[in-house]
Amino acid sequence: MKMKKFLSSALSACLLLFPVTPILALDQVKIVSSAEVPISSREISISLSDDNILVDGVAVSNDSSNAVYTSHDIIYYEDKDSYESGNPYGEGSISERHSAEEAAKHTVVNITQPGTYRISGELSYGQIFVNVGKEEKDKVTLILDNVNINCAVAPAIFFYKVYECNTDATTETATNQVDTSQAGARVILADDSVNAITGSHVARIYKDNDEQKKLHKYDGAFYSRMSMEIDGESKGNGILNITADNEGLDTEMHLTLNGGVIHIQSADDGINVNEDGISVLTINGGYLSIFAGNGKEGDGIDSNGWIVINDGTVISLANPNSMDGGIDSDMGTSINGGTVIGAGSMYDPLESNSEQLFMFLQFAEETDDLIVVTDEKDVPIFAYDFPYDYTYISFSTPTLTEGTYHVYKGGDISGTEQDGLYSTITSYSSGIQLHHGGTSLNGGKGNRPDMNAHSERPAFPNNSEMPHLPEKGELPTIPEDMKFPMMPENSERPAPPEGMENSGRPNSFGGNMQSSSDTESYDFVLTSSSRGFTNVSGNILSTSNNGIGFTDVASNSWYTEAIKII
Incomplete structure (x- = not known):
């Protein structure tokens, strides 16, 4: 009898304990909403529209303390000659100036915190402006997922301040081997997406002092002041179409292309990486097609440092009406793989130690x-099939x-x-x-001849109207004064500069070439x-x-x- 009472008491205690344990565990679990998850650890959705921009489905704020907010304080080249102090304002031409009214039309979508942002939709006048910080944590990934942005006064996508992964490089220590996997600026082209970026540029603006130091100068429609990587998603078929009234895709340090499909039409260099003796353009894959002929001059690809092509497909066409090259680098271009075509009226030699x-x-005569x-x-x-007249052609497969x-x-x-x-x-x-x-x-x-006489860039129409937004999957309509090939009305090529009269080739060309009937x-x-x-x-x-x-x-x-x- 005593044993029965003991077993009964023990069983009752067990039955009491078991339901209590999970209740205590549940009570210790905190249910966290998505809004409370740190920005850097989740993907933020930004849906663009001229009427209503949404961030994670909620109307965007103009509160600058938010991770994403809108403003109208776009950086642009103003229509003036000097500051109120009397100091000169900058170096921009008349066509590069913009009125305050024109600038105010633009909606700036500011991104202020590290993280991943998936962007879709359209802005007729606007800019994505990334301004996060310089610490190692300050990295931003933009996933472009059927986005269409037009900006008439500045770059349409602008990484202004993010982490720079290569701050220690100097002209003495720099090489053509760089690792940008930790770059603060990262762009992913979403699978099956078609993204159109039509952008302008900001000519050099001085600080308001007598020394005329640079305050702003951003040459490309798609621009980063720090190293940047561009890649595709899993399929690698996302498309980025860039149309530029000056340069196309620019960084002030390194640029690495790993995947995706990129088309660039520009009025100056199609791609430019511009830190002298340091910058490296690395192409590891994807598809790149450039035509730099919408203005008076332009290299297809121009690096103030090195170019390294390891894989992918690269078609790079210089302006056919100027003495520019398809692939131009100050420190050397190496081709280690992929399919590469460069064409222009100037040629910078490819590296003899290229692996491929x-x-x-x-050509004795230009050919198209x-x-x-x-x-x-x-x-x-x-x-x-070359679409325009070129004299110097290089290829590798x-x-x-x-x-x-x-x-x-x-x-x-x-x-x-x-x-x-x-x-x-x-x-x-x-x-x-x-x-x-x-x-x-x-x-x-x-x-290369002195091309300073052709430094002025074509601008968007004087009425400040942007191209009509295209249907999805189409390139933006190029303004009339930007359409290529920009040939003179008599269809004749402009006279070459002095010293280049011989079929448009420099007299000094080919110092190590031999040419005779015997060869x-x-x-x-x-x-x-x-x-x-x-x-x-x-x-x-x-x-x-x-x-x-x-x-x-x-x-x-x-x-x-x-x-x-x-």
């Missing part, structure tokens, strides 16, 4: 034709090896093509075979010590077998996967 072979062609390169058996391994190649102009081609580049070639015939007059290690280098050949023999070919021409030689004719190259026994250039 390249070919440079200096289809150029096809075949192997010794005339299997096409490269084809690109994984299919290039040491050996003999032939080069053809024009003809009939079929295959898979995008932006003029053929990724596969199924047939080619009737091209005019070209020959060259000499070779060199990497093409030599000419002196003329239809065989372009590519080796590690001979990559450049001068005086490329279609004029018929006495030994010529002019033109080729074959179709369905895939049916030939010697056809290989080598014709797939991407």
Whole structure:
């Protein structure tokens, strides 16, 4: 009996204990709303609209203490000559000035705290302005997810202050190998998205003192003062279309492209990384297509330091009406992989220690034709249809090896093509075979002429109207005074500067090239010590077998996967 009472008491105690334990545990759990989760650890949604901007579904505030708020205090080049003190205001031309009324039209979406922000929607007059801080924690990721932003007075997307991951670099210690994985400015192109950025720039503004020190100067439509990375999401098919009234995509330090699809049309350099002797543009993947011909001058890609291309597809076309290059770097350009095309009226040599072979062609006359390169058996391994006249063309693909190649102009081609580049070639015939007059290690280098006479940039229309917002998936409509190719009405190329009268080529070009009748050949023999070919021409030689004719190259026994250039 006593035992029964003991068991009964023990069982009752157990039954009492078990329901109490989970109740105590639940009481200790705090239910946290999303608003209480730190900004840096969650994704913030920003939905743009001319009428109503939403942040996580709630109307945006104009309270500057918030992580996201709106204002109208955009940085721009004012329409004035001097400060009230009498000191000069800046160096901008008349076309680069803007009225206070024009600037006030713009809604600035300010981002003030580290974190990830997914942005969608449209702003007819606006700017994304990131101003966080300089500490290691001050990193911002912008996920562009079908966004369309137009800014008529300044960059449309502007990383003003974030963490700089490479503060220790100097001109003495800098190299072309940089790690930007911890960059404070990061951009991701959302899968299946089409994003359009139409932007302006800010000409140099002085501080209000007698020393005329720089206060502001931001040259690109998409701009970062610190190192920046751009990537795609998992599919890597997100698209970024940049249309610029000056330069396109700029950083003041390093820029790394890892993925996504980027198209740039600019009125000056398409891409510029501009810290002298330090900046590095690194391309590790993705697809990049640049045309820098919407103004009076412009390199396709311009680095004041280095350019390193490791993979991806790069098409970089300079302004066809100026003495600029498709790929221009002060410290050297290395191609280690990918498919690369550079074209212009100037050539900066590619590095001889590049891991991947390249070919440079200096044409006797400007060409805007289809150029096809075949192997010794005339299997096409490269084809690109140049849209404008260029004299200096360089290209590199994984299919290039040491050996003999032939080069053809024009003809009939079929295959898979995008932006003029053929990724596969199924047939080619009737091209005019070209020959060259000499070779060199990497093409030599000419002196770039003084282009100060062409420093003024085209501006948006004087009525300050921006292009109409495009339908989703379309590029913005370019204002009439920005449309390319900006050729004179008589369709003639402007006269070259003094010292460049010889077919638009500098007299000093090709110091290490040889060119004579003894070296003329239809065989372009590519080796590690001979990559450049001068005086490329279609004029018929006495030994010529002019033109080729074959179709369905895939049916030939010697056809290989080598014709797939991407």
